Amino acid sequence: MANNELPYFTSGKVVKGFGRGSKELGIPTANFDDQVVSLLPPGFQTGVYYGWAKVDDGPVYKMVMSIGWNPFYKNTKKSMETHIIHTFPEDFYDSTLKVCILGYRRPELNFNSLGKL
Numbered sequence: 001m002a003n004n005e006l007p008y009f010t011s012g013k014v015v016k017g018f019g020r021g022s023k024e025l026g027i028p029t030a031n032f033d034d035q036v037v038s039l040l041p042p043g044f045q046t047g048v049y050y051g052w053a054k055v056d057d058g059p060v061y062k063m064v065m066s067i068g069w070n071p072f073y074k075n076t077k078k079s080m081e082t083h084i085i086h087t088f089p090e091d092f093y094d095s096t097l098k099v100c101i102l103g104y105r106r107p108e109l110n111f112n113s114l115g116k117l
Contacts, residue, residue: 005041007051011098012036014055017081028088029066029081030055030097037080040067046078051102053084056095061086063099068108 010032017031030053046068053063062085069078082099 005044006101006103008041008044008101009099010036010039010101011096014093014095014097016093017079027083029083030092031082032080032097034077037078040078040080045104046108048105048108049101049103050105052100053082054098055084055088055092064105065099065101066108070108 014030015033049065065082
């Protein structure tokens with residue numbers, strides 16, 4: 001069961017991640033810095049969420065977000081990686097990303113291979 005903290009609003013600067021979303025998976029993500037991740041309420045469940053996202057003063061788009069440690073990659077720190085359902089013409093590092101997390105899709109899972117991920 002998902003947490004009772006929804007909807008959840010947050011914003012922060014977009015920082016470089018590992019680059020795996022775009023390069024390995026073909027699914028670019030906008031990553032929040034560690035400070036934004038640290039502000040998640042205690043007990044906020046890891047997993048995949050959906051909602052809305054806005055970059056700087058641009059339009060609002062649908063998004064999905066992974067919150068957690070990405071067990072397939074064995075990450076050692078929690079991350080918030082947002083995939084915005086829109087094709088942007090270029091990267092937007094250092095831009096302000098605002099999100100509204102509306103719902104919970106599924107828990108964070110581990111996968112046996114990159115293809116299954």
